[in-house]
Amino acid sequence: MSLLDVARARLDTPGCAEVVHLNNAGAALAPAPVLDAVIGHLRLEGRLGGYEAAAVAAPQVNAVYEAISRLIGCLPGEIAVVENATRAWDMAFYALRFGSGDRILTSRAEYASNVIAFLQVASRTGARVEVVDDDEHGQLSVRDLERRLAADVKLVAVTHVPTQSGLVNPAAEIGRLTRAAGVPFLLDACQSVGQLPVDVRKLGCDLLSATGRKFLRGPRGTGFLYVSKRLADTLEPPFLDLHAATWTGQDTYEIRSGARRFENWEANYAAKIGLGVAVDYALSWGVEAIAERVTALAARLRRRLGELPRVTVQDRGQRLCGIVTFTVDGESAADVHRRLSAAGINTSVSAVTSARYDLGERGLAAVVRASVHYYNTDEEVDALCAALQRRNFRSDIRSPRCTS
Incomplete structure (x- = not known):
């Protein structure tokens, strides 16, 4: 894992105190x-x-x-x-x-x-x-x-x-x-x-x-x-x-x-x-250090998601980045997104209408997209996985102020 100072990055980012933001591929939290x-x-x-x-x-x-x-x-x-x-x-x-x-x-x-x-x-x-x-x-x-x-x-x-x-x-x-x-x-x-x-x-x-x-x-x-x-x-x-x-x-x-x-x-x-x-x-911060941190966090998320029943990681490619996509058996991507949002976790949905050549070819109507950044933490990644494990999503998850 990168030695990048995550605690300082989070102190620079007011939104980290409000939400678990795993929608950086949509719009990241701006620093102060x-x-x-x-x-x-x-x-x-x-x-x-x-x-x-x-x-x-x-x-x-x-x-x-x-x-x-x-x-x-x-x-x-x-x-x-x-x-x-x-x-x-x-x-x-x-x-x-x-x-x-x-x-x-x-x-x-x-x-x-x-x-x-x-x-x-x-x-x-x-x-x-x-x-x-x-x-x-x-x-x-x-x-x-x-x-x-x-x-x-x-x-x-x-x-x-x-x-x-x-x-x-x-x-x-x-x-x-x-x-x-x-x-x-x-x-x-x-x-x-x-x-x-x-x-x-x-x-x-x-x-x-x-x-x-x-x-x-x-x-x-x-x-x-x-x-x-x-x-x-x-x-x-x-x-x-x-x-x-x-x-x-x-x-x-x-x-x-x-x-x-x-x-x-x-x-x-x-x-x-x-x-x-x-x-x-x-x-x-250094783009190389950012890339190292983001790639490691995303790898952790893919690994944790891969351990969950009913969850399939849908990423393809020889080299992977900070975007992690997945589906949950028996639930639409939109429903999973809504439940995570109710739990205070920001993610997104990528639908076939945005990527018909790829998702259409793979028979996927949509995928849930979680995208990490260097100010995210191991605990936030784990919070998403814990929320997926619960049958009833609770709305009490809040981002830890700063760690790892």
């Missing part, structure tokens, strides 16, 4: 520095006015790009800060050009929003969507991807860590193949950034989308897009405003250089500043 930054800027806007507060906070806003660049190993100019991960992903995907017969390769783990976008573009353009096979471990088969890569493949788009499972897709191996083939690689890192080390240079992706609210512990309504410098100025965003472009003449405009062409002018400055603070906060 993030809360203070967001509330502080809102108060500044209340005192000075929105535009004036933004001018005062300009150094903090610019620092957000620096922080994200350190987090994922890129240049500040390769980052666009946007409203959420889906907007980031959409801005990248819809900037790419597809024609009849072009092929888009993706994984079985893909999220519904991404697949809907694939299908829309396929309907509009005549492009084809192909799902790469899984390997024997349940992750994307690198061998099948290599077999499918050809001149008519215009994009490989893969989810790093899916919403409905603890698997980690082999992104670096995918990046190696796409670089060799000269095919753009779009990585949805919504669930991996913040819980695992993510370095875009090592992964070899050209585009990456991520959110602030999940494992980064930032505010809701924040996300970012990485666009490699070599690719950024070749892509035209699906829509523009006076931030993304300059009106240069009566009938002309010029798109700005770099990733910020994918932003728009209006922004929630308080949330944007909070995102930067969240990234700095994660870096202060």
